[in-house]
Amino acid sequence: xxxxxxxxxxxxxxxxxxxxxxxxxxxxxxxxxxxxxxxxxxxxxxxxxxxxxxxxxxxxxxxxxxxxxxxxxxxxxxxxxxxxxxxxxxxxxxxxxxxxxxxxxxxxxxxxxxxxxxxxxxxxxxxxxxxxxxxxxxxxxxxxxxxxxxxxxxxxxxxxxxxxxxxxxxxxxxxxxxxxxxxxxxxxxxxxxxxxxxxxxxxxxxxxxxxxxxxxxxxxxxxxxxxxxxxxxxxxxxxxxxxxxxxxxxxxxxxxxxxxxxxxxxxxxxxxxxxxxxxxxxxxxxxxxxxxxxxxxxxxxxxxxxxxxxxxxxxxxxxxxxxxxxxxxxxxxxxxxxxxxxxxxxxxxxxxxxxxxxxxxxxxxxxxxxxxxxxxxxxxxxxxxxxxxxxxxxxxxxxxxxxxxxxxxxxxxxxxxxxxxxxxxxxxxxxxxxxxxxxxxxxxxxxxxxxxxxxxxxxxxxxxxxxxxxxxxxxxxxxxxxxxxxxxxxxxxxxxxxxxxxxxxxxxxxxxxxxxxxxxxxxxxxxxxxxxxxxxxxxxxxxxxxxxxxxxxxxxxxxxxxxxxxxxxxxxxxxxxxxxxxxxxxxxxxxxxxxxxxxxxxxxxxxxxxxxxxxxxxxxxxxxxxxxxxxxxxxxxxxxxxxxxxxxxxxxxxxxxxxxxxxxxxxxxxxxxxxxxxxxxxxxxxxxxxxxxxxxxxxxxxxxxxxxxxxxxxxxxxxxxxxxxxxxxxxxxxxxxxxxxxxxxxxxxxxxxxxxxxxxxxxxxxxxxxxxxxxxxxxxxxxxxxxxxxxxxxxxxxxxxxxxxxxxxxxxxxxxxxxxxxxxxxx
Numbered sequence: 102x103x104x105x106x107x108x109x110x111x112x113x114x115x116x117x118x119x120x121x122x123x124x125x126x127x128x129x130x131x132x133x134x135x136x137x138x139x140x141x142x143x144x145x146x147x148x149x150x151x152x153x154x155x156x157x158x159x160x161x162x163x164x165x166x167x168x169x170x171x172x173x174x175x176x177x178x179x180x181x182x183x184x185x186x187x188x189x190x191x192x193x194x195x196x197x198x199x200x201x202x203x204x205x206x207x208x209x210x211x212x213x214x215x216x217x218x219x220x221x222x223x224x225x226x227x228x229x230x231x232x233x234x235x236x237x238x239x240x241x242x243x244x245x246x247x248x249x250x251x252x253x254x255x256x257x258x259x260x261x262x263x264x265x266x267x268x269x270x271x272x273x274x275x276x277x278x279x280x281x282x283x284x285x286x287x288x289x290x291x292x293x294x295x296x297x298x299x300x301x302x303x304x305x306x307x308x309x310x311x312x313x314x315x316x317x318x319x320x321x322x323x324x325x326x327x328x329x330x331x332x333x334x335x336x337x338x339x340x341x342x343x344x345x346x347x348x349x350x351x352x353x354x355x356x357x358x359x360x361x362x363x364x365x366x367x368x369x370x371x372x373x374x375x376x377x378x379x380x381x382x383x384x385x386x387x388x389x390x391x392x393x394x395x396x397x398x399x400x401x402x403x404x405x406x407x408x409x410x411x412x413x414x415x416x417x418x419x420x421x422x423x424x425x426x427x428x429x430x431x432x433x434x435x436x437x438x439x440x441x442x443x444x445x446x447x448x449x450x451x452x453x454x455x456x457x458x459x460x461x462x463x464x465x466x467x468x469x470x471x472x473x474x475x476x477x478x479x480x481x482x483x484x485x486x487x488x489x490x491x492x493x494x495x496x497x498x499x500x501x502x503x504x505x506x507x508x509x510x511x512x513x514x515x516x517x518x519x520x521x522x523x524x525x526x527x528x529x530x531x532x533x534x535x536x537x538x539x540x541x542x543x544x545x546x547x548x549x550x551x552x553x554x555x556x557x558x559x560x561x562x563x564x565x566x567x568x569x570x571x572x573x574x575x576x577x578x579x580x581x582x583x584x585x586x587x588x589x590x591x592x593x594x595x596x597x598x599x600x601x602x603x604x605x606x607x608x609x610x611x612x613x614x615x616x617x618x619x620x621x622x623x624x625x626x627x628x629x630x631x632x633x634x635x636x637x638x639x640x641x642x643x644x645x646x647x648x649x650x651x652x653x654x655x656x657x658x659x660x661x662x663x664x665x666x667x668x669x670x671x672x673x674x675x676x677x678x679x680x681x682x683x684x685x686x687x688x689x690x691x692x693x694x695x696x697x698x699x700x701x702x703x704x705x706x707x708x709x710x711x712x713x714x715x716x717x718x719x720x721x722x723x724x725x726x727x728x729x730x731x732x733x734x735x736x737x738x739x740x741x742x743x744x745x746x747x748x749x750x751x752x753x754x755x756x757x758x759x760x761x762x763x764x765x766x767x768x769x770x771x772x773x774x775x776x777x778x779x780x781x782x783x784x785x786x787x788x789x790x791x792x793x794x795x796x797x798x799x800x801x802x803x804x805x806x807x808x809x810x811x812x813x814x815x816x817x818x819x820x821x822x823x824x825x826x827x828x829x830x831x832x833x834x835x836x837x838x839x840x841x842x843x844x845x846x847x848x849x850x851x852x853x854x855x856x857x858x859x860x861x862x863x864x865x866x867x868x869x870x871x872x873x874x875x876x877x878x879x880x881x882x883x884x885x886x887x888x889x890x891x892x893x894x895x896x897x898x899x900x901x902x903x904x905x906x907x908x909x910x911x912x913x914x915x916x917x918x919x920x921x922x923x924x925x926x927x928x
């Protein structure tokens with residue numbers, strides 16, 4: 102394997118046309134609508150009639166909006182914009198930082214109403230007449246408050262078809278799977294929290310790194326999501342989809358039905374402890390929310406995680422019926438000992454003092470699956486952010502904006518290949534960065550009636566700057582630098598990355614059963630890279646500036662509703678950016694020549710689907726989709742980063758179901774099946790034919806490693822009037838080959854979690870059992886080259902560099918059955 106740490110490279114300004122003709126047409130159309138709207142209004146005796154209001158001739162079907170003709174299509178609009186996106190509280194006519202009923206679905210801005218918490222229904226909400234695809238949806242806090250979650254990142258699993266796992270310590274970003282992607286730590290799925298993008302570009306560990314550990318799950322009010330590249334306001338990292346999370350404006354008790362603050366205490370097996378304090382008070386003209394969280398955990402591992410996480414949150418919000426403002430402040434700090442994947446070939450052997458002898462004392466019950474190849478792996482990270490969200494509206498317009506700034510740092514020590522590159526001191530690498538990020542988003546929406554057609558036009562702009570210092574990777578031994586290292590030479594950079602994104606969208610209702618959404622966006626990036634590696638002779642050649650632009654047209658048609666059912670046809674382009682360091686690289690850290698690749702890798706996809714509520718209380722969607730990527734980001738074991746590989750084709754089918762037959766019973770079942778293939782033959786680059794590197798594991802092929810082909814999630818939840826509640830959930834995923842020729846598989850993963858409890862107005866008691874059936878499956882597995890030491894010296898170095906090279910599977914097991922209990926007290 103290559104050992105260069107710079108694995109995501111790019112070349113400046115190469116714009117493939119993408120067949121962009123539809124974009125030009127769409128943008129001209131939007132400009133034409135905007136330019137003629139005022140003239141159209143002047144030419145008539147009455148103002149333009151927005152959808153949802155009654156026309157001058159109420160007896161004419163054609164003069165009535167489709168929403169007037171179909172009251173069932175008038176639920177709260179799905180909010181997909183960039184501004185503040187919360188929800189209403191019981192005692193406030195409008196939520197403190199909410200755009201109440203964004204006019205998606207052509208609802209009139211002057212007739213929108215917010216109805217308190219009853220207006221937030223999450224997955225039970227009928228989005229017929231509102232959503233632009235079968236793959237869009239939303240989840241409220243009520244949908245997740247009884248859901249057993251063993252780690253914070255699992256909150257993203259509310260997106261149907263999404264799986265969140267872990268291949269390392271608790272403090273590290275999770276591993277995500279969706280639509281046949283091993284998203285690593287976030288590539289190709291973008292996430293926002295209160296308008297702040299969570300994906301970190303040009304990150305020390307991996308492009309698009311998305312760490313959700315800074316969230317306090319109880320403070321998340323709702324999550325809006327969409328899958329596919331069809332949405333105008335989503336750009337970088339959005340090929341597979343997006344999620345927008347909004348935090349609460351007021352604490353409403355542990356059951357989301359009161360004005361209480363609360364304190365929560367949890368404890369469980371393997372030294373798990375968690376404490377949460379959350380409250381809100383009226384202050385001045387608004388409400389001040391404040392919350393503090395601490396989580397500590399050692400885990401079932403041979404080497405204790407010693408994980409300690411601290412979160413803090415402040416939010417002040419105020420406003421009137423037609424405008425709202427919210428100020429947000431968040432702080433997060435975490436340190437941990439990592440529990441990285443271990444080699445399957447060494448299971449049952451003494452590969453190190455802490456791994457992996459089943460007959461010894463390693464792990465739970467002497468199970469070497471929970472061993473550690475390097476007990477000094479671990480990390481420290483922190484993130485501090487501030488933002489302001491605001492919106493205002495009039496009879497036929499709405500605007501919203503947010504500004505944000507944050508500081509982030511990461512020091513991560515990982516050893517994935519053991520003694521493959523450095524046969525004496527080992528392959529541990531230190532990945533580091535210090536980052537300042539700032540930006541903003543603004544969107545303007547206008548409602549018009551043009552030539553008898555209801556229209557909604559949007560114009561948005563997004564600006565982001567990342568200033569990254571001391572961005573690099575180096576070989577370490579017990580977290581100390583390895584001097585004069587020719588095995589894993591270090592690299593160090595300063596990076597400035599700026600992007601400007603502009604999008605425009607027109608939504609037109611042509612008849613009461615047909616509407617279209619035509620949009621396009623332009624994303625321009627500027628990269629300024631300085632190589633500052635001490636003693637590196639090619640620093641000048643690996644420094645420079647470059648720029649690139651991606652144009653992304655999108656087109657959607659929606660038909661219906663008929664019998665509470667809509668049909669969708671969606672298509673669009675998107676992209677992901679690549680690591681800025683690669684846009685100017687000409688020499689690898691070892692001095693060999695390197696070739697830059699494109700800074701922006703495009704994707705294009707299409708989908709057809711239906712959404713129905715024909716059966717009362719059952720929300721069902723069915724989607725068949727296709728996605729083509731010009732370049733794939735895959736995991737590289739030698740440095741723990743991602744590498745750009747060849748183009749891919751994916752297609753799949755998704756079927757989601759959410760059923761609430763009774764007030765106290767909720768059932769859901771979601772199914773996702775995907776096929777993922779490279780467009781050209783891929784050579785894994787290993788040498789076959791030896792004892793430890795089998796020929797069948799090194800063959801070329803078209804399979805995309807770790808492209809999960811099947812995801813099934815299902816659950817049942819009861820919430821009885823007497824205060825008793827319970828939740829039973831299944832997480833099942835698999836059918837993923839580990840190598841290019843699909844000869845290596847490591848089985849499927851099936852996990853059952855259970856939670857139950859009781860509450861009254863003041864106290865809640867709950868018990869969660871994770872991995873109820875004590876499955877011995879894996880969170881994740883990889884296939885790559887690694888080295889195992891045959892003889893250790895007294896200081897745990899490999900004596901004489903006596904190493905055997907392997908090419909095979911490494912894995913990270915799911916945690917064994919464990920029980921946690923908690924008590925929450927309202928005050």
